[in-house]
Amino acid sequence: MAIPAPEDTYDRVLLAAEELFGEHGFAGTSLQAIADRVGVTKAALYYHFRTKDELLDALLRPALNDLDRVLEVAESRRGTTARQRLLFEGYVDFLIRYRTLAVILDRDVAIGRHPAIQPRLASITARVREVLDDVDDSIDYRVSTAVAMGGIYSAVAAFPELPDDELGRILRGVVRKLLGPRRRAPGTVAGV
Incomplete structure (x- = not known):
């Protein structure tokens, strides 16, 4: 039997962790x-990850880095409408790309509260709110943006059997319908 290359073992450990976190949760x-799932000794696993926290960080880091990039693109645009549109489009693509992790995070809230992850998620959440919250928008519109963000996430977790392209098309359509044109708060003037 050939000994797997270290890179191969690293990737297999991440895949096994993702599967097992989905099946039993992080704590379980x-x-x-x-x-055992990878078929290596615990010592071989320790070569790559000294703790389960390190493994969780390695599993989520690429996804969170991609989400940072989605936010950077949205934040770099001028105009609230353009920023919000880019955020929603990027968020749909992001969640579809990381569907398995989205489902795990949806079902295991302890991961989102984990000290190794929570500060980064809190920072991302604050940045999302900054893109979405325009005090000149009506409260109805502002609530709609919050519902849209949460709804996108929930739908990705609720419909894992839908093909990526179909789910993406549906989610983009739902966001367009839910948000419609931006509505200004009473007493505000567009562009002021």
């Missing part, structure tokens, strides 16, 4: 269970 998955 041991490093030994991950090593």
Whole structure:
């Protein structure tokens, strides 16, 4: 039997962790269970990850980096409408690209509250709110943007069987219908 290359073992450990976190949750998955799923010793797993926290960080880091890039693109645009449109489009694409992780985070809220992850998620959430919250928008519109963000996330978790392209098309259509044209708060003037 050939010994797997370290890179191959690293990727297999991440895949096994993702599967097991989805099946049993973060707290319900041991490093030994991950090593068993990969077919390596716990010592071989320790070569790549000393703790389950390190493994969680390595699993989520690429997704959170991509979400940072979605936000950077949206934040770089002038005009609230353009920023919001780019955020919603990017968010749909992001969640579809990371569907399995989205489902895990939806079902295991302990991961989102984990000290290794929570500060970064809080920062991302604050940046999302900055893009979405325009005090000159009507409260109806502002609530609609919040519902749209949460609804996109929930739908990705609720419909894992839908093909990516179909789910993306549906979600973009729902966002367009839900938000419609931006509505200004009473007493505000567009462009002021």
